[in-house]
Amino acid sequence: MAKSSTKFGQYILQALSYAVFMAVVWYFSVAPVYRHIDADQALVVIAFKHAGQLLEECRESTAEELANLPANMRKPMVCPRERSPILLEVLMDGEVLFSQTENPPGLYNDGSVSIYHSARVPVGKHQFELKLKDSVRSEGYSFTHNEERLLESAEILVINFNTEHGFVFK
Amino acid sequence: MRVNPLRRAYIAGESWFNLSFAGLNPLYHLGTLTFFFFWIILITGIYLFLPFKGSIDGAYHSVEWMTHKQWYVAGVMRSLHRYASDAAIITMLLHLFREFSQDRHRGTRWYSWVTGIPLLWMVVPLGITGYWLVWDQLAQYIATGSAQLLDAIPIFFGSMATNFLPGQISDRFFTLIEFLHLLGQPLVLVFALWFHVRRISNVNIMPPRGLAIGSFIALLALSLLKPAISHEQADLGIVPQTLNLDWFYLNIYPLLDYWTAGEVWLLTVGITVLLIFLPWLPPKRSKAAAVVDLDNCDGCKQCFEDCPYDAITVQARTDGKKHKHEVVVDPALCTGCGICVGACHSANPFRRAEKQLSPGIDMPGFPVHELRSQTLAAIEAMKGEHKILVYGCDHGYAMRQLHTDNTRGISLYCSGMLPPTMIGYALKNGADGVLVSGCRTNDCYNRFGERWTEMRIVSEREPHLRARVDHRHTISQGAGPTDRREIEQALIRLREKLVKLEQKANG
Numbered sequence: 001m002a003k004s005s006t007k008f009g010q011y012i013l014q015a016l017s018y019a020v021f022m023a024v025v026w027y028f029s030v031a032p033v034y035r036h037i038d039a040d041q042a043l044v045v046i047a048f049k050h051a052g053q054l055l056e057e058c059r060e061s062t063a064e065e066l067a068n069l070p071a072n073m074r075k076p077m078v079c080p081r082e083r084s085p086i087l088l089e090v091l092m093d094g095e096v097l098f099s100q101t102e103n104p105p106g107l108y109n110d111g112s113v114s115i116y117h118s119a120r121v122p123v124g125k126h127q128f129e130l131k132l133k134d135s136v137r138s139e140g141y142s143f144t145h146n147e148e149r150l151l152e153s154a155e156i157l158v159i160n161f162n163t164e165h166g167f168v169f170k
Numbered sequence: 171m172r173v174n175p176l177r178r179a180y181i182a183g184e185s186w187f188n189l190s191f192a193g194l195n196p197l198y199h200l201g202t203l204t205f206f207f208f209w210i211i212l213i214t215g216i217y218l219f220l221p222f223k224g225s226i227d228g229a230y231h232s233v234e235w236m237t238h239k240q241w242y243v244a245g246v247m248r249s250l251h252r253y254a255s256d257a258a259i260i261t262m263l264l265h266l267f268r269e270f271s272q273d274r275h276r277g278t279r280w281y282s283w284v285t286g287i288p289l290l291w292m293v294v295p296l297g298i299t300g301y302w303l304v305w306d307q308l309a310q311y312i313a314t315g316s317a318q319l320l321d322a323i324p325i326f327f328g329s330m331a332t333n334f335l336p337g338q339i340s341d342r343f344f345t346l347i348e349f350l351h352l353l354g355q356p357l358v359l360v361f362a363l364w365f366h367v368r369r370i371s372n373v374n375i376m377p378p379r380g381l382a383i384g385s386f387i388a389l390l391a392l393s394l395l396k397p398a399i400s401h402e403q404a405d406l407g408i409v410p411q412t413l414n415l416d417w418f419y420l421n422i423y424p425l426l427d428y429w430t431a432g433e434v435w436l437l438t439v440g441i442t443v444l445l446i447f448l449p450w451l452p453p454k455r456s457k458a459a460a461v462v463d464l465d466n467c468d469g470c471k472q473c474f475e476d477c478p479y480d481a482i483t484v485q486a487r488t489d490g491k492k493h494k495h496e497v498v499v500d501p502a503l504c505t506g507c508g509i510c511v512g513a514c515h516s517a518n519p520f521r522r523a524e525k526q527l528s529p530g531i532d533m534p535g536f537p538v539h540e541l542r543s544q545t546l547a548a549i550e551a552m553k554g555e556h557k558i559l560v561y562g563c564d565h566g567y568a569m570r571q572l573h574t575d576n577t578r579g580i581s582l583y584c585s586g587m588l589p590p591t592m593i594g595y596a597l598k599n600g601a602d603g604v605l606v607s608g609c610r611t612n613d614c615y616n617r618f619g620e621r622w623t624e625m626r627i628v629s630e631r632e633p634h635l636r637a638r639v640d641h642r643h644t645i646s647q648g649a650g651p652t653d654r655r656e657i658e659q660a661l662i663r664l665r666e667k668l669v670k671l672e673q674k675a676n677g
Contacts, residue, residue: 013190116329
């Protein structure tokens with residue numbers, strides 16, 4: 001009798017242990033709830049890929065340079081591959097939202113720069129000002145853009161860029 | 171014996187499960203339970219794969235169909251798949267904590283620890299890709315977060331995160347994730363698991379039946395009560411606002427809202443590196459490895475069978491003796507537990523051919539002849555009636571705390587180090603009773619020492635306690651470092667038994 005009541009007590013404790021274990025499994029598989037973005041916020045994403053201008057123009061090889069090279073490697077023109085860094089500035093309502101200078105990737109600094117930046121902003125109407133400089137050989141910004149946008153709750157505003165159309169709001 | 175607070179806390183937790191589960195304490199089967207959860211994940215995963223459609227629209231809708239239309243099979247399978255995955259994380263983390271708190275990760279056992287840490291790195295991404303496949307708002311959130319994390323690794327050019335902007339994603343993405351989740355990651359995990367258990371013998375990948383049935387019923391009940399459901403379908407034009415994160419797998423993603431991806435990497439890699447180097451913080455002083463004496467070894471292979479760490483191999487005889495085999499100890503794998511000495515039938519204290527007892531395999535730091543001497547000295551030191559000699563181990567209850575007029579304890583490296591013939595020897599030389607202790611039952615520090623010894627005493631394993639030894643004078647009692655009550659009760663039980671035997675003998 002005593003043995004069977006001990007066994008019964010054990011089963012109760014086992015059931016309790018399983019219940020606690022499963023409660024932990026269930027709770028942390030869905031809770032606590034995480035708020036990724038507030039209801040009065042939207043997301044601005046600046047994402048594009050762009051290659052800066054070449055650092056130097058192609059030029060003719062000098063006679064001395066040609067003489068120093070083996071005959072099969074002599075080229076009349078020298079074209080350096082290095083590209084300019086990209087300077088990007090994004091202002092929202094006159095405040096800097098994003099400002100960054102990115103050097104070109106690659107062994108010869110000749111790759112395209114990938115920009116991806118996101119920022120949470122308050123919903124409502126905003127004035128965006130975008131500036132991009134992609135050449136060290138010229139003064140000032142190569143591209144600029146101004147646009148006003150009304151952002152709704154949880155909206156994602158994607159700002160893209162390409163040489164043909166400049167900054168594009170999506 | 172001083173027990174550090176961490177170990178004491180863990181042992182207290184174990185006591186609760188010993189009370190409720192008796193011989194099926196889940197904390198003694200965390201590794202096999204994890205394997206069991208993986209079996210559930212595998213079987214349910216195969217079923218879920220059949221109706222799953224790997225495309226942007228198809229993925230979400232096929233999972234919704236499983237969850238709501240065929241809730242009674244596919245829905246339950248989905249819930250089992252998720253909850254077993256979560257349970258596996260709990261058992262893995264407990265397994266990790268247990269080995270650490272019980273100091274079972276240092277010394278020669280570093281290998282299992284170090285190969286175990288990367289398993290976490292494989293299981294968590296496996297769970298993450300599983301969440302991607304649902305392609306709901308949670309999937310969108312972790313896909314974007316994962317892309318940001320990958321973008322922070324300097325070996326990748328370009329931005330992966332741009333793939334998750336509106337209109338960018340294609341069905342090829344699901345092909346990649348399906349391949350990773352269904353084949354690539356599981357295969358890598360299986361190989362890693364094989365490496366993890368390579369340096370241990372008698373590997374078991376199934377928990378005791380009762381525990382497996384209980385765990386499965388619990389998971390099934392949870393799946394029926396709280397079925398796993400999806401968030402709204404992913405919409406790359408809207409930011410997911412509130413998320414029911416699975417914190418077992420997705421706990422690092424919220425950090426990305428506060429830290430840069432580089433800082434998140436620094437934290438996770440830093441924790442990983444710290445965990446990997448734990449076995450050497452500080453390094454353990456290893457005991458000298460077992461030594462084989464071919465003059466006394468007949469190549470019976472019992473030590474090879476009993477070694478918990480695969481440190482002993484068998485090879486053809488090299489000394490020209492008539493025996494077919496000899497054993498070789500690999501010092502790099504030997505933890506110095508001494509279980510091989512308990513398995514050696516030449517470790518017999520009754521042998522009188524020589525003054526110094528030399529078995530086929532012995533521990534240089536605590537040879538069998540020393541154990542024999544300590545046995546005689548302990549018996550000599552006891553006075554009064556019902557003299558009880560206790561053989562314990564360095565990882566269980568401290569033997570010196572038992573010393574009274576008629577009780578003496580000898581601490582072995584492991585209870586499995588005790589040759590069964592030593593029990594008969596002690597009884598023949600003046601001990602009235604022998605109590606064999608060691609770690610808690612099923613919780614041997616050296617995996618099998620306590621189990622092998624028990625089996626040897628009841629003649630279920632060689633070398634066994636001889637039939638002519640009166641078994642009634644011997645009992646076994648597992649006892650952890652804090653189990654004073656258990657060992658004192660065992661001593662009382664044995665004394666009562668001895669009194670009854672004495673009364674019976676006196677008519």
